[in-house]
Amino acid sequence: MRISVDINGQAYEGDVEPRTLLSDFIRHTAGLTGTKVGCEQGVCGACTVQLDGEAVRSCLMLAVQANGRALRTVEGLSGEGDLHPLQRAFHEAHALQCGFCTPGFLMSMEAFIREHPDAGVAELREALAGNLCRCTGYLGIIEAVGHAAHEMREA
Amino acid sequence: MKPVPFDYRAPASLDEALPLLGLDSAVLAGGQSLVPLLNLRLARPELVVDVNAVAELDYIRADDGSLRIGALTRQVVLERSELVERQWPLLHKAVGFVGHPQIRSRGTVGGSAVHADPAAELPAALIALGARFHLRSSDGARALEASEFFLGPLYTARQPDELLVEVEVPAQPEGAGSGFAEHARTHGDFATAGAAAVVAPGHAGIALLGAGPVPLRAEAAERALSAGAAPDEAAALAAQDVEDEHRRALCTELARRAIEEAVA
Numbered sequence: 386m387r388i389s390v391d392i393n394g395q396a397y398e399g400d401v402e403p404r405t406l407l408s409d410f411i412r413h414t415a416g417l418t419g420t421k422v423g424c425e426q427g428v429c430g431a432c433t434v435q436l437d438g439e440a441v442r443s444c445l446m447l448a449v450q451a452n453g454r455a456l457r458t459v460e461g462l463s464g465e466g467d468l469h470p471l472q473r474a475f476h477e478a479h480a481l482q483c484g485f486c487t488p489g490f491l492m493s494m495e496a497f498i499r500e501h502p503d504a505g506v507a508e509l510r511e512a513l514a515g516n517l518c519r520c521t522g523y524l525g526i527i528e529a530v531g532h533a534a535h536e537m538r539e540a
Numbered sequence: 541m542k543p544v545p546f547d548y549r550a551p552a553s554l555d556e557a558l559p560l561l562g563l564d565s566a567v568l569a570g571g572q573s574l575v576p577l578l579n580l581r582l583a584r585p586e587l588v589v590d591v592n593a594v595a596e597l598d599y600i601r602a603d604d605g606s607l608r609i610g611a612l613t614r615q616v617v618l619e620r621s622e623l624v625e626r627q628w629p630l631l632h633k634a635v636g637f638v639g640h641p642q643i644r645s646r647g648t649v650g651g652s653a654v655h656a657d658p659a660a661e662l663p664a665a666l667i668a669l670g671a672r673f674h675l676r677s678s679d680g681a682r683a684l685e686a687s688e689f690f691l692g693p694l695y696t697a698r699q700p701d702e703l704l705v706e707v708e709v710p711a712q713p714e715g716a717g718s719g720f721a722e723h724a725r726t727h728g729d730f731a732t733a734g735a736a737a738v739v740a741p742g743h744a745g746i747a748l749l750g751a752g753p754v755p756l757r758a759e760a761a762e763r764a765l766s767a768g769a770a771p772d773e774a775a776a777l778a779a780q781d782v783e784d785e786h787r788r789a790l791c792t793e794l795a796r797r798a799i800e801e802a803v804a
Contacts, residue, residue: 441642
């Protein structure tokens with residue numbers, strides 16, 4: 386099936402089988418490898434992208450379901466050369482080690498903070514629960530997200 | 541893993557969708573349960589019928605006092621509905637425990653009901669609220685009570701040629717309070733157990749999740765509460781038939797919390 390998906394404002398076209406997962410379309414067809422694939426069963430959160438502004442698991446959507454829709458991936462988070470406040474905060478708070486889980490965290494939390502600009506630490510911690518990190522631990526991530534939420538609120 | 545090959549149809553209306561349903565087809569709504577099963581190759585349908593374009597199944601409205609939820613309504617839409625939060629607050633409380641925001645953004649109310657995981661939050665809440673389940677097929681329509689709809693783990697009375705089209709929640713009694721409590725290792729993970737409660741003068745709806753092969757309506761506890769029993773007495777009755785000792789203790793405590801929240 387021929388599909389066209391808007392990713393970060395650019396149209397990507399490709400031929401896919403019905404069974405092709407959206408995560409694989411993003412990585413293999415569009416060549417945007419910032420989005421990671423972990424468990425492929427919706428648990429780890431590494432493949433999280435935004436569909437029409439909402440955080441979704443791209444491994445739990447078929448690529449054909451995104452035909453004609455607008456996606457945002459981690460590559461669309463920052464402008465030319467400057468980091469998004471969330472990315473900067475992750476960098477400064479040592480919120481990543483291997484970095485595999487980071488794009489999923491960023492795309493989840495950018496959507497959450499946008500919807501809940503006044504979220505407190507408890508709410509931010511709860512919102513992080515859908516993404517797994519297996520090397521850094523979560524303290525740095527919680528600190529980074531708290532800083533970024535503050536900065537995004539002031540901006 | 542990746543799914544085995546399948547044919548794919550995305551009908552744009554109910555009339556187009558219903559004739560496609562049958563033994564070899566799977567209905568794809570939010571995909572938060574079906575797609576993991578496809579990826580793990582536990583589900584191997586010949587045809588996937590994607591109902592996401594069937595816009596007529598996507599609504600929340602109050603109608604003659606009842607709440608009518610189209611089966612394709614996203615869980616996040618239920619969560620954000622002011623109507624639901626105001627008049628059926630148990631649903632608002634319960635849906636916040638369903639998976640994570642990234643799951644609720646796609647997952648549907650109908651999908652959660654039809655998947656019929658005995659540890660799922662929405663089926664238990666819908667049982668406590670006395671919901672009815674509306675099914676359609678090419679041959680007609682029928683509506684089932686929860687006790688007729690949930691038959692076993694991941695198993696409902698829905699026939700292969702039927703589609704769940706609507707969940708109907710009746711108006712709750714004057715002065716009703718509600719409560720929801722669950723235990724999970726991490727918020728958003730699959731719950732070990734939980735309890736949903738609606739309590740009003742002379743009325744009680746109590747349901748447990750993770751307490752057996754289906755979400756369990758706690759009728760003895762409902763009768764006792766309606767007759768004026770204290771929350772901890774009713775909670776002990778709610779969990780009395782739960783088999784495993786630890787799970788029974790957990791269900792008793794969670795039922796007590798849900799009931800106390802409802803009567804507070």
